Amino acid sequence: MANGQDDDQKIKKRIPFSKNNAFCIAPWTHTYISPQSERRMCCASREQHSFMQQYIDQAGEGKTASYQPLTLEEHWNSDHMRSIRRKMLSGEAPAECMVCNEQVLNIYTYKSYFNKVLFPHHIQKAYDLTDDTGRTSMRPVSYDYRLANTCNFKCRMCGEPLSSSWEQEKRQYSEWDPNRDIWMQPHINAEIKKFQREVVEQEFARAITSGTMEEIYWVGGEPLMWEQHWRYMQDLVDLGFSKNVHVRYNTNLSKIVHKGVHLFDDILPHFKSYNVCASIDAAGKVGEFVRTGLNWEKWLENFKSGLPYMKKRGADSLIMDVTLTLPGLFGMKELHDLAIELDVKMYVKIVFAFDPSIVLSPFAAPKKVLHSILDDLLREIEPKANSKTMVLVETLKEMKNRPTFEEAYPDTYQEGFLRGRDQQRRLARYRKDGEESRLTIEQIYERNPALSQWWNS
Structure with missing residues (x-):
């Protein structure tokens, strides 16, 4: 025994x-907690939840x-974290990863x-400072x-766990279930x-x-809406520790000034380095549809305010962070x-979808229709793409190798599609899509007759 x-x-x-x-250095260097107090290795790990499901969990899991x-x-x-470290050090890939x-x-x-960017300098320490049970003295x-x-x-x-506006909407229209959404019960919410x-x-x-912190990932919710963000960042500046800290953001960039303090002008210049990932999933009115609350022109104005600093801090300091829907x-x-015009990088990911009811996923569409959309898009952008935007081209091409929902969920695809479409139609009513120049999903899909026919079938 040991x-x-x-x-x-x-x-x-x-x-x-x-x-x-x-091996991943995260379980030795990084710690994550959700707005509902769910701790995990990182935001991408798919762990058995202790209290409630996260956005990356399959419906009904656990x-x-x-x-x-x-x-x-x-x-x-804990037993769980030590188990993860034991597996990684012995070359076994944890299912959570x-x-x-x-x-x-x-x-x-x-x-x-x-492993390669943030903490390669801690990898050997992870091996040296972890005993055979997986317990580490690293912090x-x-x-x-x-x-x-x-x-x-x-x-x-998105959804209510990561957006108070979603939560408010769910409460307003009685869309939440006290037995399923336990965290929304008033007394539990107060405890959280x-x-x-x-x-x-x-x-x-x-x-x-x-003074030991090396990196912060500010993500929410919307972190620039938090008073704590501005206070803690100023504390790091005042204590003289900011010069040792790399800061990452995932932000909707709707707010960049708080009580006269400007993110790009007054806070970030004091830090060792930073990576502002400005979430934006389409341009113009389509972008405003996908991200309810987005003002495209205001987002663009705020994004451009960071460009002069990008020239000093490098291409990774200001990024268009894209989720493909x-x-x-x-x-x-x-x-x-726009990315080509402004000479900025793109990060690209695909919307989480472990359930056929996630009808905003590209893979919800029939394969033939999806591939025609991807091909049309590739013909438009690939000739213009450069090293900063080529990830979009690579991702669109790679998507053609993935199964659609119809292939991945043959027994539940139809039911999932109908359930997901009904949910989107309820959201359209709640959010008054089609009013005040706002697009509807039907208007967007009319640009591809086959897709429109599928959606309305």
Whole structure:
């Protein structure tokens, strides 16, 4: 026995990193918590949830438990985390890591980013400072702490766990189920906010003042809507630690000034480096449809305010972060043209879809129709693409090799499609699609008669 572990819970052989395709440095350096206090290795890991499902979980997977949140101390060297580390060090790919290992979302994975860009200097320490049970003396230096679901957008592919605007809409139209959405019950919701305020924020504040933090990932909700974001970033500046910290954002970029403090002018110049991923999933009116709450012209104005600093900080400092949806494909040519015009990079991922009811996924469409849309788009953008936008071309091509929902879910595809379409039609009524120059999904799909016929069938 060692640290309470028998031989079946010990690493038998450590595979060197150079030969270890399963290894990711995240479980030694990074810590994540959702707005509902769900802790995981990272935002892309598909773990058995302790309280509620996350956006990457399959519908019906696991059981919803009572609210019993863990502190970072309880989580960091827990049985689960030690098991993950044992598997990785012995060269076994954990099932929780399938999003990266199978390139479910994008062709450039989170694991690669952690290993090659953020923390290659910690890899040897991970091997040296982890015992055979998976317990490590290393402490997290990277934080993805989603302090609240506060968000002013209702992006069609999002939901109430990550958007207070979605939550408000669900409550307004009685679209939530107290038995399924336990976290929305008033007394549980109050417990979550108390834990986030009294435990999670205190953990984060200690990391800020310790001077050991190397990276923050600000993502929400909408992090630029949080007062805590502006306060903690200013704390790092005032303490003199900002020069050692890399900052990542995933933001809708609707707000870049808080109480007279400008994100690009007053905060980010003090940091070691930064990567502002400005979420935008199509240009113009199509983009405004996909991301309910988006003002395209205001987004463009805010994005351009960061361009002068990009010339100093490099191409990775300001990015168009794109999630590919089926309606969004019809605003992709214009978005690509803008990226070329502004000479900026694109990051591209495909909307999460582990269920055929996710009808905004490109793979919801019939294969022949989808491939015709992809081919038309590739003919438009591939001749113009450069090294900063070629990822869009590569992703669109790779999508043609993936099964559509009709192929992946032959027994449930039709029922899933009808259920998903009904949901989108309810959203259209709630959000008054078609009024005040707002597009409807039907108007977008009319641009491809075969797609329109499928949608209305």
